[in-house]
Structures are given as C-alpha cells and as structure tokens.
Amino acid sequence: MSALLEVRGLAKRFGGFTALEGITLEVAPGERLGLIGPNGSGKTTLINCVSGALFNDEGRVVFEGRDITRLPPFQRARLGIARSFQIPKPFRSMTVLDNLRVPLEYAAHTRTGQRRAEDEAMRVLETMGLAARAQQNSAGLTQVDMRKLELARAMAAHPRLLISDEAMAGLSGAEVDEVLEILFKLNAAGITIIMIEHIMQAVMRFSQRVVCLDAGHIICEGTPDQTVANADVQRAYLGA
Amino acid sequence: MRGWGFRAASAALLAAGLAFTELADNPYYFNATYVVLQALIMAVAWNILGGFTGYVNFGSAAFFAVGAYTTIFLQKAFGLPLPLMILAAALVCGLIGLAVGYLTLRLKGVYFAIATLAMGIVLETLVNNWSYVGGAKGTFMLTPDEHLWFDSYSEMLFMIMLVLALGSIAVSRALSSSRLGRGLAAIRDDEVAAECSGVPTLRLKLVSTTVMGAMMGVAGAPYPYFVTYVDPISAFNLFIAVNAIAMPMIGGTSHWAGPVIGALLVGSAQEVITVTISSELNVLLVGIMLVLFITLAPQGIVGLARKHWRKRS
Amino acid sequence: MFSADLLANAVVSGLLLGGFYAAVAIGLAIVFGQLDIVNIAHPAFVIVGSYTAYILNSRFGLDPVLVGVLAAPLFFIVGVAIYRIYYAAFERTGQESLSGLAFFFGLMFIIEVTLILVYGVDYRLVSAGYSAQTLAFGFVDLPGRMLVPFVVAMTLTAAVWLYLSRTFMGRAIQAVAQDRGALQLMGADPVRIKQWAFGLGIATAAIAGALLIIIGPVEPSVGRQYIGRVFAIVVLGGMGSIQGMLIAALLLGVTENLVSTFYGPSWAPAVAFGVLLATLAVRPAGLFGR
Numbered sequence: 001m002s003a004l005l006e007v008r009g010l011a012k013r014f015g016g017f018t019a020l021e022g023i024t025l026e027v028a029p030g031e032r033l034g035l036i037g038p039n040g041s042g043k044t045t046l047i048n049c050v051s052g053a054l055f056n057d058e059g060r061v062v063f064e065g066r067d068i069t070r071l072p073p074f075q076r077a078r079l080g081i082a083r084s085f086q087i088p089k090p091f092r093s094m095t096v097l098d099n100l101r102v103p104l105e106y107a108a109h110t111r112t113g114q115r116r117a118e119d120e121a122m123r124v125l126e127t128m129g130l131a132a133r134a135q136q137n138s139a140g141l142t143q144v145d146m147r148k149l150e151l152a153r154a155m156a157a158h159p160r161l162l163i164s165d166e167a168m169a170g171l172s173g174a175e176v177d178e179v180l181e182i183l184f185k186l187n188a189a190g191i192t193i194i195m196i197e198h199i200m201q202a203v204m205r206f207s208q209r210v211v212c213l214d215a216g217h218i219i220c221e222g223t224p225d226q227t228v229a230n231a232d233v234q235r236a237y238l239g240a
Numbered sequence: 241m242r243g244w245g246f247r248a249a250s251a252a253l254l255a256a257g258l259a260f261t262e263l264a265d266n267p268y269y270f271n272a273t274y275v276v277l278q279a280l281i282m283a284v285a286w287n288i289l290g291g292f293t294g295y296v297n298f299g300s301a302a303f304f305a306v307g308a309y310t311t312i313f314l315q316k317a318f319g320l321p322l323p324l325m326i327l328a329a330a331l332v333c334g335l336i337g338l339a340v341g342y343l344t345l346r347l348k349g350v351y352f353a354i355a356t357l358a359m360g361i362v363l364e365t366l367v368n369n370w371s372y373v374g375g376a377k378g379t380f381m382l383t384p385d386e387h388l389w390f391d392s393y394s395e396m397l398f399m400i401m402l403v404l405a406l407g408s409i410a411v412s413r414a415l416s417s418s419r420l421g422r423g424l425a426a427i428r429d430d431e432v433a434a435e436c437s438g439v440p441t442l443r444l445k446l447v448s449t450t451v452m453g454a455m456m457g458v459a460g461a462p463y464p465y466f467v468t469y470v471d472p473i474s475a476f477n478l479f480i481a482v483n484a485i486a487m488p489m490i491g492g493t494s495h496w497a498g499p500v501i502g503a504l505l506v507g508s509a510q511e512v513i514t515v516t517i518s519s520e521l522n523v524l525l526v527g528i529m530l531v532l533f534i535t536l537a538p539q540g541i542v543g544l545a546r547k548h549w550r551k552r553s
Numbered sequence: 554m555f556s557a558d559l560l561a562n563a564v565v566s567g568l569l570l571g572g573f574y575a576a577v578a579i580g581l582a583i584v585f586g587q588l589d590i591v592n593i594a595h596p597a598f599v600i601v602g603s604y605t606a607y608i609l610n611s612r613f614g615l616d617p618v619l620v621g622v623l624a625a626p627l628f629f630i631v632g633v634a635i636y637r638i639y640y641a642a643f644e645r646t647g648q649e650s651l652s653g654l655a656f657f658f659g660l661m662f663i664i665e666v667t668l669i670l671v672y673g674v675d676y677r678l679v680s681a682g683y684s685a686q687t688l689a690f691g692f693v694d695l696p697g698r699m700l701v702p703f704v705v706a707m708t709l710t711a712a713v714w715l716y717l718s719r720t721f722m723g724r725a726i727q728a729v730a731q732d733r734g735a736l737q738l739m740g741a742d743p744v745r746i747k748q749w750a751f752g753l754g755i756a757t758a759a760i761a762g763a764l765l766i767i768i769g770p771v772e773p774s775v776g777r778q779y780i781g782r783v784f785a786i787v788v789l790g791g792m793g794s795i796q797g798m799l800i801a802a803l804l805l806g807v808t809e810n811l812v813s814t815f816y817g818p819s820w821a822p823a824v825a826f827g828v829l830l831a832t833l834a835v836r837p838a839g840l841f842g843r
C-alpha cells in the first residue's frame with residue numbers, strides 16, 4: 001500500500017539557522033502518527049512545510065503520489081491536507097458556524113459537491129460537540145471550545161490528512177480526553193492523523209507510530225513503547 | 241435587508257430622484273447631491289478592499305482621477321458618449337487596481353498601503369506631464385447640449401450618479417453575502433488561516449482591488465462634465481482619499497451599509513459646513529472625526545448601533 | 554545637453570540633498586524600521602518643525618538649526634503623548650494594521666489643514682547668514698543653504714546611530730523590535746521603550762523641519778512630497794538598518810537630482826515613489842534589511 005504522505009530529504013533554513021535537515025518520513029493511509037520533540041526541534045516548521053505555510057529549501061513533499069512541494073497552501077488544502085494551529089486562529093468576525101463555511105466552501109468545495117454548506121457545517125459541529133455554540137461569535141469561546149473549533153474547521157475542509165498542532169496544550173485532563181475521543185472518531189472514519197503534542201500520555205494512547213525530532217533531525221521512529229525506551233529520545237527531553 | 245426589500249427601496253429612490261428632477265429647479269440641490277453621491281460610491285468602493293478584505297488603500301484619489309482623465313482623453317480623441325466613457329473608466333481603473341495589487345499584495349498589508357500612496361503620486365506626476373489632457377494647466381470640458389428629457393445637464397448628471405450609486409451599493413451588498421465575500425472576510429480576519437482553509441487569498445485580493453479600482457473609476461468618469469475644468473491638483477486631491485477612508489470608518493467597515501451611512505452623514509455635514517462656515521474648516525473636521533472615530537468607536541456607527549441593540553435584548 | 558560640470562554639480566548637490574533626506578527619514582527609520590509603526594504623518598511633523606523655525610526665526614532672529622535643537626525636547630513629549638494614544642487605541646487591541654494606518658493618515662491631514670487655517674498657503678522662508686553664501690571647489694558649487702543642512706543631518710544621523718548602538722535605551726529599542734518576550738524577561742517595559750523611541754522619532758522631526766526650511770521655502774502641503782521619499786528610503790535601506798537608510802537616502806538624493814536636472818523638476822516626485830514600488834516588487838527586504 002503506497003503512502004498517503006511522503007517527505008523526502010526535506011530541509012528548511014532561516015538565514016544561517018537550520019530548522020530542519022534530512023527529514024524523510026512516510027505516513028500510511030489511515031495511520032495515527034505522533035510527532036514529538038522538545039521545543040524548537042522543528043515540529044511546527046515541518047508541519048508548515050507540509051501544509052504549505054512555508055516552502056522548504058530542499059527535498060520533496062509528496063501527497064497521494066503527487067508532488068506538492070511548490071503548491072501554495074490553499075491548493076494543498078483543496079487536495080485534502082488540513083491543519084489546526086497551535087494558537088487558535090478563528091475568524092473573529094464570524095460565528096462558529098460561519099467559521100466552518102469557509103473551509104467547506106473553499107477547500108471541500110470541489111470534492112463534496114453542492115450540498116448545503118450550512119447543514120454540512122452543523123453536522124461537523126455535532127461531531128465536535130459544538131452544535132450548541134453554532135450561532136455564537138467565535139471570538140468569545142472558552143479555551144477548550146476554541147481548540148475544538150480549530151479541529152472542526154480543519155474537519156470542515158473534508159481532509160484526508162489532518163495535522164493537529166498541540167491541540168491539547170493547556171487543557172485539563174477531562175478536556176484532553178474529550179479532544180482525544182474526537183480524534184479517534186475521525187480516524188475511525190478514515191482520516192489519517194498526524195498529532196503534535198507535548199502531553200505524552202495523549203501521544204502514547206493515540207499514536208500507532210511515533211516520530212521524534214530534535215534540533216531539526218529525526219532521532220527516532222517506532223512504536224510508542226519503542227520511542228519512550230529510546231536513549232536518544234530520553235536525552236533530547238531530559239538533557240545529556 | 242431582504243432581497244425584495246432592497247430592490248423595492250432602490251426602485252423607490254430612483255423614482256424619487258426622477259420626481260426631484262421634475263420638481264426642483266435650483267441647480268444647487270443637484271450639484272450638492274451629486275457631490276455626496278460621488279463620495280458615496282468612493283466610500284462603498286474603498287470598503288470592498290478596506291472593510292471587507294482588510295487592506296487599506298491610501299490612493300483612492302488616483303483611481304478617481306484616472307477615471308476622470310480617461311473621460312477627458314476619450315472625449316478629446318474620439319468624442320464618445322458618457323456611458324461608454326464610464327465603461328472605459330471602469331476597465332482602465334480596474335486594470336490599474338489589478339496591477340498595483342499584483343505588484344504588492346504578496347507583501348504585508350502595510351506595504352500595500354504605502355504602495356497605494358506611491359501609485360497615486362506616480363500617476364499624478366504622469367498626468368501632470370501629459371499635455372494632451374492638459375497637463376498641469378488643466379483642461380476645460382464643454383457641457384454637451386444633449387441632456388435627454390431633463391431640464392438641464394446637471395439634472396441628468398445627478399440621475400446618472402444616482403443610478404451608479406445604487407448600482408455600487410447593490411454590488412457591495414451582493415458581494416458581502418456571497419461565497420466570495422465570506423472568503424474576503426476570512427482573509428481580513430486571518431489571512432494565514434484562510435489560506436490553509438483553501439481560500440486562494442492572492443486571487444481573491446486581486447479581485448477585491450480590481451472591483452474597488454473599477455468602482456472608483458466609475459465615480460470619477462462623469463467628474464469632468466460636472467466641474468467643467470479639471471486639473472491634476474483637484475482631481476488627485478488628498479481630500480478625496482481622506483473622505484474615502486473616513487466615511488466607511490465612521491459608518492462602520494464590516495457591513496455594506498456602513499460606508500453608505502457614513503457618506504450620507506458626513507457628506508451632508510460637509511455640504512452644510514462648506515456653505516455656512518468655510519471649506520477649510522470642513523476639511524479639518526473630517527480629519528478630526530476620522531481620528532476620533534478610529535480611536536473611540538472603531539466599529540463605526542454600525543458597530544455602535546449593534547452594541548446598543550445587543551444591550552437592549 | 555551633457556557636460557561634466559553639470560553632471561558633477563548634479564551629483565554633488567544630489568549628495569547634499571540626500572544627506573538632508575536622511576535627517577527627514579531617520580525619525581521614520583526608528584519608528585517604522587524598528588517598531589513597525591507606520592507613521593505616515595511623520596513628514597507633517599517635519600513641516601511643523603519648519604514652521605516652528607520660521608516663527609522663532611522671523612520673530613526673534615534665532616538661527617533655524619538652534620530652534621530645531623531647542624524644539625526637539627518639546628517634540629519628544631508630543632511624540633510620547635501620541636504613542637500613548639496609539640498604543641491604547643490600537644496596539645493593545647491588535648488593530649494596528651487597518652485602524653493604526655488610518656489614524657496616522659487622519660493625523661497628517663489634521664496637521665496640514667490646521668497649518669493652512671493658521672498660516673495660509675503662502676510660502677514661508679527663514680533668513681540665516683549662510684543661506685546666501687556658496688563655497689566653490691573648482692567647478693563644483695556647495696551652496697550654504699544645502700551644505701549646512703547636510704552637515705547637521707550627518708551629525709544627527711551619527712548621533713542617533715550611536716545612541717541606538719551604544720546606550721542601554723538605544724539597544725533596548727533595537728531589541729524590542731526583535732524580541733518582546735526576551736525584553737520583558739530582562740525587566741524592561743516594552744511599552745515604555747516604544748514610547749521613548751516614538752518620542753525620539755518625532756524629536757528628530759523638529760530638527761529636520763528646521764533644515765528643510767533652510768533649504769527652501771515651505772508651505773503646508775510640502776510635507777506630502779516627503780511621504781514617498783521617507784518610505785522609499787526606509788524600505789530601500791532595509792528595515793532596522795540606519796546605515797542602510799543613510800545609503801538609500803544618498804542614492805535617492807542623487808537619483809532625484811539627476812532626473813530633475815536632465816529631465817525637468819516635474820518628474821522628481823515620481824522618482825521616490827518609483828523607487829519604492831520597484832523595491833517592494835523586487836527586493837522588499839531592502840539593501841540591508843533584517
């Protein structure tokens with residue numbers, strides 16, 4: 001079975017600073033991949049390169065067999081790559097429902113046809129447990145609801161690959177469970193998920209495979225148990 | 241406003257305008273309303289890029305002036321009828337909007353704003369040096385004899401402006417509730433998130449600048465016939481640019497009705513002040529009102545009204 | 554008509570002019586280059602500086618440069634006040650992009666129109682001993698009214714550059730642009746620092762204005778011609794670089810003067826903006842940008 005996402009030899013530099021180098025990994029369709037690493041290791045940079053927010057200096061990004069390395073973000077979204085942001089970026093002038101209309105009408109537009117966008121948006125909100133907030137202005141949501149809205153908006157783009165960037169940061173234990181449950185549900189429905197998280201118990205529970213970054217390089221790749229036991233990973237997190 | 245409500249209101253206003261031309265005689269009223277309607281079109285146009293998309297244009301006067309000078313050029317070269325000139329102005333200014341957008345919209349909004357200022361001066365300098373349309377000395381436009389069934393040419397100009405104004409409001413309103421409008425709002429709220437939600441941001445921004453440019457060109461096209469003497473200093477006047485920004489900001493930028501309210505209120509106030517006190521003071525007042533509204537009531541009159549209703553309910 | 558004489562003089566007076574432009578642009582280089590605040594009203598403040606020099610020169614016969622230096626602290630206070638309003642209304646709420654721009658636009662307008670209301674549209678001049686004198690070096694002329702502003706401008710630029718790179722406050726200003734968080738950890742208050750920087754920017758306008766009116770007569774709308782120039786200089790030089798700003802200013806002065814000499818003065822305003830547009834389209838980071 002061919003990979004859904006392939007990253008080959010990717011490198012990204014900012015002036016003299018090398019954020020990523022020699023990144024090569026594959027994500028299988030339907031997989032749950034965890035991406036971990038200490039702060040500044042390049043996780044978000046990698047995600048930015050995959051989603052198109054940044055253009056990598058070297059290497060290729062291949063999605064569903066198609067080279068998307070030079071495609072702008074909006075086209076990658078239309079092909080089926082969606083991401084949530086570490087710090088939620090809602091469309092503040094819009095209601096929760098309208099926030100979802102945008103990706104529905106733009107990213108999902110060509111792939112789901114002319115179904116009424118509002119009904120579709122409501123269905124997504126129900127999956128997320130946000131249906132009650134549909135008409136509320138998105139700027140006034142609680143932290144956990146904002147995170148859910150981020151995921152909901154990514155979902156509304158009808159992605160085949162969803163990248164969740166620290167969606168659970170700062171949430172309580174029960175809230176983490178809520179979000180995790182949603183992600184499991186989405187994966188069961190066939191969506192490949194890459195999860196970036198610092199909350200180790202969430203990563204361990206969720207991931208089938210874990211990739212660990214440190215200072216821009218992949219230092220370990222394997223099952224959650226293998227990763228936790230790996231000496232390089234321990235060193236990266238706890239210091240030499 | 242529901243669709244039929246808006247159409248009914250527009251029809252009623254058109255009818256009222258026609259009645260007005262039949263009943264009133266004093267050319268002052270037609271001239272004064274022409275000025276307000278012109279400012280209204282400019283304000284509505286500005287808001288498409290400013291309020292709907294979130295990019296500030298300081299060079300509104302340049303689009304307006306190019307519209308006016310397109311008319312002057314076409315009059316000298318071919319002697320075309322006014323409707324064709326309006327169309328030509330829309331085309332030319334739309335293209336300029338597209339070009340400026342293409343050159344600068346890939347950068348931050350701040351650079352776009354400065355570039356619009358730059359574009360304005362460059363265009364003004366070009367026109368200043370173009371003797372065919374009068375250059376720095378300016379040019380005279382003879383009032384045509386033909387004015388359909390109206391009593392005078394200025395009455396006809398007023399009606400034309402009314403039609404154009406209602407048309408621009410209709411375009412703005414349709415835009416704001418369309419898929420395109422929602423895409424623009426997403427760009428305004430968070431451009432990166434919009435792009436990652438599948439919105440082709442550059443493409444939409446270019447549409448926005450083109451529509452804005454075309455609309456402003458349309459506002460400027462009849463201008464030479466209205467004033468009969470045009471020179472670059474008056475056509476490229478900064479005051480036009482300030483009004484184009486002040487009126488939507490005072491009225492409220494997030495709603496299509498905002499620039500309309502702002503233009504009607506501020507425009508009428510300006511007429512009154514110019515006539516009763518002085519035109520310089522009028523200009524000063526606009527500047528002060530702009531600054532006051534931006535700092536104290538950034539959501540404009542529409543925003544204040546919304547807050548008021550929210551408190552009530 | 555091309556002659557070595559004409560060319561040499563055009564280049565030299567272009568350099569003198571460019572040096573003066575640096576004095577006008579340096580306030581914006583601080584405020585826009587370091588702090589990302591788009592104060593398009595800066596040239597309007599320069600004009601206020603010109604009028605201040607005019608008033609005190611015509612009333613008391615004070616040398617314009619002296620007036621500029623004396624007025625600078627006052628302008629500094631005004632700058633601080635304006636920044637506080639700007640901060641409270643826009644920066645704190647994150648509205649800088651749209652409303653902040655319009656705020657300064659409105660401010661610029663208010664200043665210009667107030668000057669027109671008070672002083673009318675007549676050109677104003679100052680008289681200073683050196684204005685009429687000219688130093689001659691072979692076939693190159695150095696008119697006093699250009700030379701003195703050039704020297705003062707260079708001194709001002711050097712002073713600001715030293716301030717930003719050597720003093721604590723100066724380095725804090727450079728730091729606040731790059732990393733607010735780190736600054737807060739150091740115990741410095743970013744707001745106070747930005748306030749200080751903005752005040753400094755407006756203070757330079759007092760001096761630049763005095764120099765402007767030495768070079769030539771001033772009336773309220775003259776400020777607008779400088780909007781393009783100062784932004785072209787700051788953008789071409791590269792945000793955050795004072796040296797870049799200086800080089801860009803000299804380049805612009807020479808280019809403008811050459812165009813003016815060989816193609817006529819009516820094309821001069823377009824040069825700055827043309828340069829600006831070209832820079833934005835080709836290399837937005839400028840020559841020395843960060």
